[in-house]
Ligand SMILES: Nc1ncnc2c1ncn2[C@@H]1O[C@H](COP(=O)(O)OP(=O)(O)OP(=O)(O)O)[C@@H](O)[C@H]1O
């Protein structure tokens with residue numbers, strides 16, 4: 277009887293269905309990793325192994341380009357290494373230590389094969405160094421689940437950098453990471469370097485909590501350059517807002533929630549603002565940030581519960597889950613997606629509703645304050661019959677005083693001219709600019725002469741109202757166009773006030 281023909285046992289019939297190594301190992305390559313999620317999966321293992329330093333190394337320009345992740349974690353013995361090289365080295369149903377970022381016993385292999393055809397792992401533990409390689413071309417040729425064992429490390433790039441303990445994961449034959457570019461070495465190097473540069477942001481974000489909360493902090497470097505953590509809640513900026521944390525008890529542990537509001541873009545340096553928003557910008561990075569064991573798995577999405585709008589642009593909600601809930605959350609091998617258990621979804625929906633309300637109110641208040649000042653705004657905001665209209669206020673002293681000095685026959689024309697400015701506000705164009713890059717939209721700064729003219733017109737009115745001198749300076753500096761030209765405006769206003777008071 278051949279090995280694949282049915283066998284009869286006492287109560288059931290079975291047949292051999294061992295997977296074909298050559299084809300199954302190829303399928304492992306295509307479960308949807310990108311260069312950045314693949315690298316992050318390798319770094320997960322370093323963190324689980326207690327590493328304090330992780331180095332991403334690359335040699336993109338050489339004839340045989342290679343990329344590696346080196347750590348100083350606890351390393352593996354030869355027996356552990358051979359077990360680790362096995363696809364499905366651990367049972368996903370087994371419980372794991374709370375700091376273990378793994379689940380499937382698959383990540384190191386599937387992440388590596390998604391980018392390369394040759395995976396070498398060299399590792400040192402208790403003074404013993406072990407190394408083994410999966411070579412997909414070899415597996416294709418032999419159709420055997422066999423790794424090569426190395427007694428000599430000299431051919432393994434960066435193996436001389438292994439410390440007293442730790443692990444080095446090397447990717448070679450980078451067919452995927454090099455985008456299939458083979459003959460043009462310069463182009464290939466550019467491609468690899470671009471992917472690594474893009475991965476940098478992902479890594480700073482995914483592991484930011486280990487890089488800032490841990491003592492000592494986890495250090496991650498890319499070709500010798502230490503990466504800074506990227507905290508999507510901007511908590512290092514004093515003007516960020518953090519709501520009270522909240523938790524929900526489920527069968528297998530607690531889910532924790534905390535809402536944050538980023539500082540307004542004027543309250544942090546532009547470089548930091550851009551870094552926080554990233555290439556997609558703040559509109560696209562608002563939303564939930566879900567962490568599993570403090571490792572980010574979902575970033576910047578309202579998960580179908582709300583739209584990403586300008587109003588909620590600064591809102592981010594942190595959701596923390598432990599690794600004991602993986603089956604309820606349907607965590608995937610790549611740790612890049614999850615499904616929300618219904619009770620959690622309900623709580624998250626409430627948080628979103630509350631958030632949308634408060635941010636709407638904040639913006640409305642801010643909008644009102646801008647134009648609703650009792651002290652002569654140049655622009656009026658009028659809400660009528662479901663429409664909002666902005667128009668220059670003709671009774672404003674700066675217009676009224678000027679008009680009073682015009683001959684009668686020009687006064688009507690002057691009023692028409694000002695009204696024309698109001699009716700030709702380019703609403704559609706403003707709207708599209710605000711949808712794109714709102715922080716770049718601003719009113720033109722007034723020049724010195726206009727500030728003089730405006731101060732001349734307003735100061736007497738404010739004095740007439742019996743307002744104290746210091747308060748007048750304060751009021752004027754808070755409204756446009758003085759506010760945007762603060763330094764120059766202050767001088768002009770003080771000079772006028774001096775003159776006005778001295779002249780009685
Ligand atoms: N850098 C490392 N240091 C020490 N041990 C490691 C390292 N990388 C991998 N291992 C060992 O190899 C095993 C297999 O890793 P792999 O990433 O394939 O699966 P996992 O981490 O257990 O689960 P998952 O598939 O969810 O990532 C790990 O469980 C761990 O025991």
Ligand SMILES: [Mg+2]
Pocket residue numbers: 317320321377378379382383384
């Ligand atoms: Mg893993």
